[in-house]
Every structure is written in C-alpha cells, then in structure tokens.
C-alpha cells in the first residue's frame with residue numbers, strides 16, 4: 001500500500017470510505033482539517049459523540065492493515081448498530097483522521113480536532129513547508145482554516161481505536177486482544193563527540209583521539225544500559241555521522257542521533273540521566289561532548305474506564321487479553337488529552353508493520369471488530385454522558 005497523505009491513492013481510499021458510508025444511509029462529513037467521517041445520530045439531539053477511528057493514509061510502501069483496519073471496522077460498527085436499530089445515548093462517528101503517518105505533519109487531523117495543532121508544527125512540518133501547502137491545496141483545504149476543525153471536548157463522549165499491534169508481543173504470548181495501557185513517550189537528542197582529526201597512516205593507535213571510537217563506545221553503552229537497567233524502555237541510535245568521513249582520516253567529530261521511549265515518565269527521566277552519564281564517559285578520554293535535546297513527547301496513559309470496558313467485552317467473547325503500552329504513536333494520543341480514549345490491538349504476524357508483508361489473520365481482524373462493537377455498546381452504560389451546554 002502506498003497512500004501518502006493526499007496522494008491520488010489516498011484520496012481514492014477516502015472517497016471509497018465516504019461512498020460506502022453514504023450507500024449504507026449514513027450521514028457523511030469532511031471537516032476543515034480534511035478528516036472524513038460517517039455519522040450515525042442518536043435520537044437525542046443533545047447527545048455527545050463517541051468517535052471510532054483511525055487513518056487511511058499509509059507510510060510509503062506500507063501494509064494493508066495499519067490504520068485501514070480501524071476505519072473499516074468503525075464503519076462496520078455503525079452499520080451493525082443501525083441494522084440492529086439500537087439507539088445509543090451518543091451519536092456514533094467513524095472517523096478517518098488526516099495524515100496520521102506524518103507525510104506532511106503527523107497526527108495532523110487528530111491534533112486539529114483536539115486543538116493541539118501548533119503554528120510551529122505548520123511552519124516547520126516534517127514533510128517540508130512546500131509539500132504541506134501543495135497537499136492542502138490538492139485536498140481543497142486551507143492552512144488558516146485547519147484550526148476550525150477543533151471541537152468542544154464537551155461534544156465528545158470518548159474515542160475508541162482498533163489497530164494492529166505492529167509488534168510481536170500478542171503473537172508471541174498467544175493472546176487475542178491487546179488493551180493499550182499507554183502510548184509511550186519519547187525523547188530525542190543530538191550528541192556530538194569531538195576528537196582530533198589526523199593521518200590514518202602516521203598516527204600510532206595509542207596517540208589518537210578518535211571521535212568515531214567515542215561514538216561507537218557510546219552506541220554499545222546505550223544498549224548495555226537499557227538491557228541491564230531499563231527493561232521497560234527501548235533506545236535507538238539511528239544515525240552516526242563521522243567527520244570528515246574518509247578512509248584515511250581519523251574522525252575529528254562524530255554526530256549521534258539518539259532516541260529512547262517508555263510508557264513511564266520517571267523511567268524516561270532516569271534513563272536520560274543514565275545515558276547522559278554514559279556519553280560523558282568520553283570526556284575522561286579527552287573528548288568534548290555536546291548533548292542537545294531535539295524532541296520530547298510525554299507518555300499518554302489511556303482511560304481506565306475504557307480499558308476496563310474493553311477487557312469485559314473481550315472476556316465475554318471468550319478472547320484472551322493483555323494490557324500493553326503502544327511503542328508507536330497513534331491518533332489516540334491526541335484524543336486522550338480531551339476525551340476518555342482507548343485502543344484495541346490485534347496481533348501482527350511476525351510483528352511486522354510499515355512494510356508490504358504486514359499481515360493480521362482474518363479471525364484476529366474479526367475479533368478486534370467484535371470487541372470494538374462490544375466496547376461501543378458497553379460504554380453506553382459506563383461512560384458518564386455529559387450534556388453539552
């Protein structure tokens with residue numbers, strides 16, 4: 001699947017979604033951020049909305065299930081509820097959020113809807129400013145109006161998202177349903193190790209101050225520290241650049257891109273301290289070390305009432321469950337700040353995602369959709385349905 005935000009394939013998928021919704025007799029809507037929705041109204045005009053959603057965009061050459069499963073299942077929940085003539089105390093809305101994967105900005109639609117889309121994010125988007133403006137124009141959207149997609153939190157009853165796990169835990173533990181406890185937080189740093197550039201032939205091994213060696217020692221140290229002391233965290237050095245970068249020159253400088261994640265903010269603090277200390281060890285060997293923070297996202301716990309409802313429904317369906325954090329980002333992390341939110345995970349074959357071999361067995365897709373439907377009904381009795389003023 002290759003559906004970068006606002007590509008022809010992406011727009012076609014979104015049109016397909018609204019077409020299916022309209023054919024089922026549901027109301028459809030596109031908001032100022034391009035979020036596409038199918039709506040099943042409660043008979044009570046004052047009823048708040050329970051959002052069920054995910055995203056139809058994909059990473060380049062991605063898989064068939066990431067995002068699409070949640071949108072298709074949400075639509076099915078609406079049509080099943082309609083067919084059964086069940087009147088819920090809230091309006092149901094199946095929503096396809098714009099640009100979850102970050103072709104342009106990342107969580108563009110869900111951040112616009114929750115009011116957390118910042119002007120900075122639009123001025124320096126990860127896909128580049130030109131791509132953002134061209135994409136919005138293609139979809140008939142305007143930058144200045146994106147914020148109009150913001151909704152009053154009191155208009156929402158909650159948010160549910162079915163998604164593939166994108167990792168190996170459920171398959172490995174032979175569990176049917178994952179209940180997401182939190183979406184992990186992450187921190188990113190650029191580190192620079194200074195050395196002394198020199199001739200690769202004439203400088204004896206014991207007379208070098210090799211910045212590349214300092215960086216390599218740090219990379220090995222990161223893994224050691226996490227594996228030994230922080231089993232609930234992951235850390236990655238995704239890029240190492242050596243300067244000047246030649247066969248015959250001892251590196252005079254090394255730049256290292258470090259990122260680490262955890263669902264627990266105190267673990268992030270402790271791991272940051274430990275990794276900074278690890279980097280500073282290079283100073284004892286004469287290297288200057290610079291550490292620059294370049295990104296910080298706090299962990300987002302998901303709502304306990306929603307988690308309990310998902311667990312109850314899964315148990316009633318005879319499905320096994322486990323609570324687990326999500327190591328990947330999702331629209332739910334934006335929604336969780338403004339409304340009770342929960343995520344249902346189903347197993348990914350071999351834990352693969354963001355690539356063509358991504359697969360979830362049909363029975364697991366069906367289990368996930370049943371739990372999504374069941375949780376929607378279960379929450380009708382469990383969530384405090386606030387009357388919007």
Ligand SMILES: [Zn+2]
Nearest residue numbers: 066067100163
């Ligand atoms: Zn996704």
